Amino acid sequence: GAGVSQSPSNKVTEKGKDVELRCDPISGHTALYWYRQSLGQGLEFLIYFQGNSAPDKSGLPSDRFSAERTGGSVSTLTIQRTQQEDSAVYLCASSVTGNLNTEAFFGQGTRLTVV
Amino acid sequence: QQQVKQSPQSLIVQKGGISIINCAYENTAFDYFPWYQQFPGKGPALLIAIRPDVSEKKEGRFTISFNKSAKQFSLHIMDSQPGDSATYFCAASKSNYQLIWGAGTKLIIKP
Numbered sequence: 001g002a003g004v005s006q007s008p009s010n011k012v013t014e015k016g017k018d019v020e021l022r023c024d025p026i027s028g029h030t031a032l033y034w035y036r037q038s039l040g041q042g043l044e045f046l047i048y049f050q051g052n053s054a055p056d057k058s059g060l061p062s063d064r065f066s067a068e069r070t071g072g073s074v075s076t077l078t079i080q081r082t083q084q085e086d087s088a089v090y091l092c093a094s095s096v097t098g099n100l101n102t103e104a105f106f107g108q109g110t111r112l113t114v115v
Numbered sequence: 116q117q118q119v120k121q122s123p124q125s126l127i128v129q130k131g132g133i134s135i136i137n138c139a140y141e142n143t144a145f146d147y148f149p150w151y152q153q154f155p156g157k158g159p160a161l162l163i164a165i166r167p168d169v170s171e172k173k174e175g176r177f178t179i180s181f182n183k184s185a186k187q188f189s190l191h192i193m194d195s196q197p198g199d200s201a202t203y204f205c206a207a208s209k210s211n212y213q214l215i216w217g218a219g220t221k222l223i224i225k226p
Contacts (some may be wrong), residue, residue, distance in 0.1 A: 004158070020164030029213060032127040042160070042204055044119070056213065091158050106158025 002026075004107035006092050012113045013082055021077040021110045025094030032075050033104065034067060037089040046090075049075060050098050082114045119207050121217025129225050132191040136220045138205035141186065145207040150179065150190045153202045162203070163190070185216070195224045 005024040013019050025032050034046040045059040047115040049069045058065070064082075079086055089111050095104040120139045128134045138148075149164035165172045165179040165188065178191040187210045192199055201210040202221050 033212065040124075040218070042119075042206075042218045043214070045213055046217075048212045050212075093158070103161050104214075106160065108156060108158050 004092055004094050004105050006090075006107035006110050008110060009108065010111045010113075012115060015114055016081055017082060018078065019082055019112065020082045021079075021090050021092075021112070023071060023075045023077070023092030023094075023107060025075070025092070026105055028071075029094035029096055029105075030072065031095045031104075032069060032099040033093045033095075034075070034077050035091045035093065036061075037091055037109070039088075043091065046077070048098065079112075082112075084114045087112055087114045119205060119215050119217045121205050121220060123220060124218070125221040125223070127223045127225060128195045130195060131199060132195050132224075134199065134222055134224070135189055135196045136203055136205070137187065137189045137220070138207075138217050139185075139187045140207050140215075142207070142209075142215075143186070144209050145215075147208040148179070148181065148188050149206050149208075150177075150206045151206065153204065153219075157205060179180045192222075195222075197224045197226050 007022045024084045032049040035043040037043050047057045047067050051072045052069050067077045089109040091109045092104045093104040096102040122137050150162045151159035152162045153159040163174050163177050165181050167183050176193045181188045200223050202219045204219050205217040208214045
């Protein structure tokens with residue numbers, strides 16, 4: 001595709017349920033990032049992938065959060081036993097390399113609401 | 116040390132005026148300072164970026180001013196237009212993959 005694609009655009013889930021958020025990066029981009037954006041806040045780094053490996057997952061808030069990337073392409077962010085504080089917009093970005101000399105392109109985000 | 120402090124939180128400017136958004140940082144190891152523009156329902160998009168070896172960078176109506184000694188940088192939008200109404204984020208990095216973000220400024224340009 002032409003840009004980074006995220007699905008679903010919106011997700012409403014009940015507290016305690018598991019959710020999966022999907023990111024399709026730009027073809028050929030080796031680096032992929034997940035961020036969380038809460039209302040009125042800046043972006044919070046969650047995890048960084050280079051290819052299929054995650055050199056830095058230090059931003060994942062708890063062990064309820066996990067992410068994987070397969071085939072150097074699609075990534076899935078999974079949140080288990082969702083809590084209300086998990087409500088936020090989850091943004092995915094990709095770049096040609098992991099060096100910020102190359103621009104990171106963002107998807108439109110998944111708005112997660114935990115009720 | 117990892118924080119980037121952005122101000123103001125919101126800003127209203129008349130069409131044709133100059134919009135100024137400021138950011139300050141603590142970590143002197145930061146060497147890449149981008150500004151992102153985000154429209155409602157969209158992801159952020161890179162607007163302009165600067166490295167600390169220059170004090171100013173201009174692209175069209177957008178200018179970054181950088182003060183290394185004060186550890187501050189700012190975005191100036193000249194001749195502000197209603198289409199510039201968006202949320203603007205400053206960020207900083209040590210030129211690796213991880214950006215540290217400001218909290219954002221919601222800019223409204225009044226026609």
